[in-house]
Amino acid sequence: MSPDIRAAARRIGSVVVAPNCLRGYATSVEVADALAVGVRRALPHASVTVLPLADGGDGTLSVLHEVLGGRLMPVTAQDAAGRAQRISWLALDSRTAVVETASICGLGGTSPRNLRPLAASSAGVGTVIAHAIANGAKTVLLALGGTAVVDGGAGALHALGARFLDSAGKRVVPVPSTLREAALIDLAPARRLLDGVTLRLLPDVRPSLAENLAFFGTQKGMTEQDRPIAAGALSQLVGLLAAAGDEAAPARFRSGWFGAGGGIGFGLAAAATAEAKPGAEALLDMVDRTGAVRSADLAVTAEGKVDESTWRGKLPGTIASRRAADGLRTGVVAIRFAGRSPDPLIAHHPVADPPPTSPLTGAALWSGLADAAARSCTPFAEVMPS
Known part of the structure; x- marks a missing residue:
């Protein structure tokens, strides 16, 4: 020595x-x-x-399960590319769920050359949240880091019942490449489903959604040709949410922490009571007793x-x-x-x-x-x- x-x-x-x-x-x-x-x-x-x-990214659910216990609840949900997969969320108790977006539509297990950010969707996150609510959850801890999406939570909202419609009233499946086709969003079905539910967002990084593409676009497979399309889609989403009665959307778009996970928490906050606390700080508070x-x-x-x-x-x-x-x-x-x-x-x-x-x-x-x-x-x- x-x-x-x-x-x-x-x-x-x-x-x-x-x-x-x-x-x-x-x-x-x-x-x-x-x-x-x-x-x-x-x-x-x-x-x-x-x-x-963990800090709200990969591994958050397993850390909380190891330390706090609870029951793993299996469910089938689509990944970022729309493929069905079997994943689990964590029931900490009868009214509290932990959902990890990285395990649903995350970067892990996806080769960088197979990333398609303009076609990637957070819909699977909405499916898992709906499953947790159906099983009694009133508080959902949503770990937001490590995703392969940049859809601003549009896919998750869609899976929770929000309707994205074009100018002719036809439904639009919202991913960044198609969001420009949407003329309005009907948030009412998602708001009904999420009524009485609190989302505790656990973001792993501070940047706002407005900053997200600059910081994390490349990590998610974004090319220089993709950036203006993705930026335009997010801008379109902000305007549609504001027009649908989410008056806080423009300010939230520029608020720190809402850019984590490709903005999933940004979109979900339009339909639910949501509060954001930095994931690393939240995990330290819960685990480092x-x-x-x-x-x-x-x-x-x-x-x-x-x-x-x-x-x-x-x-x-x-x-x-x-x-x-x-x-x-x-x-x-x-x-x-x-x-x-x-x-x-x-x-x-x-x-x-x-x-x-x-x-x-x-x-x-x-x-x-x-x-x-x-x-x-x-x-x-x-x-x-x-």
């Missing part, structure tokens, strides 16, 4: 390991287990709390890629920023880094250096995570309080 690590072992009394999943690589439980191995190797005398987490993330001498967190969005609501950025505000240090582990936090209390540790040219899996990923976690303990030896 190096002198630096020996010093850290003496000075760091507590460590919390609190990662996100690595989408397409490993669940947050798997990531947390690997990171904890590295931390314990580097700091054998430290008290280590292992806290797999002892306050370990706020109090541990060192936190080690992780996600697949650290970029600008990390500091705009994602779990590692939320954890690191919260702790930095209290003068506490955080090690951030990732497969790739595209930009870094300027805060000296936040250190960055790649799983492999240089970054891998092909996906890391199995033992190589496990070893890389553990090694990065061990390295994350070293820089703090000189500055941790005795």
Whole structure:
């Protein structure tokens, strides 16, 4: 053991390991287990709390099921491309449901070359919400990150009964490529279905729907030729919702957090009572019952890629920023880094250096995570309080 690590072992009394999943690589439980191995190797005398987490994106439902219990409820719903699939929502109790959009119309499991954002629909989300309501849910926690859609929630509204009609009164199936054909929206059927239901939106990123395409369009398969079509569709949707009596739609279009998940929460808020709380903060409040993330001498967190969005609501950025505000240090582990936090209390540790040219899996990923976690303990030896 190096002198630096020996010093850290003496000075760091507590460590919390609190990662996100690595989408397409490993669940947050798997990531947390690997990171904890590295931390314990580097700091054998430290008290280590292992806290797999999520931020409203992939893995949110499984984290809440693991910590809070509840019953998984299977249902058939379409994915972003309209294919039928069997997924589950979580009944936390008889009146509270958790629905994860990433498991319904998400990016996971879809090859980037197969993404079709102008034809992708959030209809499956509406189907699952309707199933939860039919089973007694009055509060729906809607995890909004990691989707492959940019339809502003039009598909979800349609599946909940909203009617999209053209100028001749014919029904329009609303996806970005067809929304320009819609002349009006009848929200009444969806509002009746959602009457008395509260949607608690758990967005994973801060940008508004107006900013969404600039930040996340490429991730969802958007080309430069697609952008004006998608932007026009969203603008059309805002106007149609306003004309249908949703007077808050224009302001909500520019409001932070409503851009998450391709704007699914934006559309649903037109027909239901909806409240938005950053997903990472909500998950921390629900899962970190002892306050370990706020109090541990060192936190080690992780996600697949650290970029600008990390500091705009994602779990590692939320954890690191919260702790930095209290003068506490955080090690951030990732497969790739595209930009870094300027805060000296936040250190960055790649799983492999240089970054891998092909996906890391199995033992190589496990070893890389553990090694990065061990390295994350070293820089703090000189500055941790005795």
